[in-house]
Amino acid sequence: MYETHYHRASSVEDAVKQMSDAGEGKYLSGGMTLIATMKQRLAQPSDLIDLRHIDGLRGISVNGRTVRIGAATTHAEVAASAEIAAVCPALTSLAQVIGDPHVRHMGTIGGSIANNDPAADYPAAMLALDAVIITNGREIKAGDFFTGLFSTALEDGEIVTAVRFDAPEKAGYAKFRNPASRYAMTGVFVAKTSDGVRVAVTGAGSDGVFRHEGLEAALAADFSADALGSVTVDAGGLLSDIHAGADYRANLVKVMARRAVAAA
Structure with a gap:
């Protein structure tokens, strides 16, 4: 070092x-x-x-259906939150399968989304939940925040201070884990709200986290795992590496989406 x-x-x-x-x-x-x-x-x-010792960056609050999580809140704290579990259990389930106990007790939600690793879990949740990323100077919609591999809309010196979202009617997350790192080789977060269905995929895109319109359209018409049977996931634009090829990941997207819907 x-x-x-x-x-x-x-x-x-x-x-x-x-x-x-x-x-x-x-x-x-x-x-x-x-x-x-x-x-x-x-x-x-x-x-x-x-940033971990700044009191104002820690903590979880749920006001009705609105959830706010401080950026320095650890994965373990999200995983154990009864408040979040009461309105969005999919997010606590996601936090429970991040890394191992050491990672969950040290890693933070703010650090995860600011780093925007293409195989990280939280970016898929933030995108599917249509979350707002709050910084020390502004608020950014998740769809505008994640801009590519390890890239975000954060400017030099800008700090993520919290995330906020309205709990969905239903949500679920499923991922196929790398057995060594536990990163998502493919992870899918599905969220249904009164405005429709959002499906976000992590671990598979060559340009990072992304939404899948075909899966969203199918679930908007019929929110069931069976509705995804006829959806085609194009392998173009998906990652191909030593862990899995693009075609394999394309299949995983459908399999994980079906599991996420079943979990929801």
Whole structure:
């Protein structure tokens, strides 16, 4: 690991100031990806600004059907939240299958979506739930936030502070896990609301998380696993790597979508 300088931010404002003073700084919120890449010398930030101890970035609140989760809230806290489980159990189920206990107790929802790993779970949930990503300067719809592999609409120095969404009528998540990393080789989050059905896919797209209009149309007409039988998932644009080919992932999208609907 290259030499770096560690800073524990006391507030969002303090974090922004420390970042502006840093040469090539990085925000740290869990570090499940960043620390690993630093250990492999694939990342060389001059400074790490730790956001995990900022009180205003933690916590879960449910007001009616509106859910707000602070960015520094860990996966374990989401997984164990009775408040979220009461209105959107699909999200607690998703959090329960992220990585292993160590990852779930260190990793945060804000860190996950800000990193936007193409195989991460939360981006699919945020996109399917039509969530709003709240930063220290604005609010961004999930559909505008995720812009590509490891890419988001965040500007330099901008910090994710929370996410907010209205709980759907029904929702479900299913993923085919890599047996070593537990990342999603393909994961599908399905959400049904009064406005329609949204289906988001992670782990399969060559450009990161995406919505599948064919699956959405089929489920809008008949919200059942059987309705997906005639839907075609094009392998074009899907990932092909040492873990699975594009054709295999195309099949997994349908299989995981059927399981997600069954879970819903």
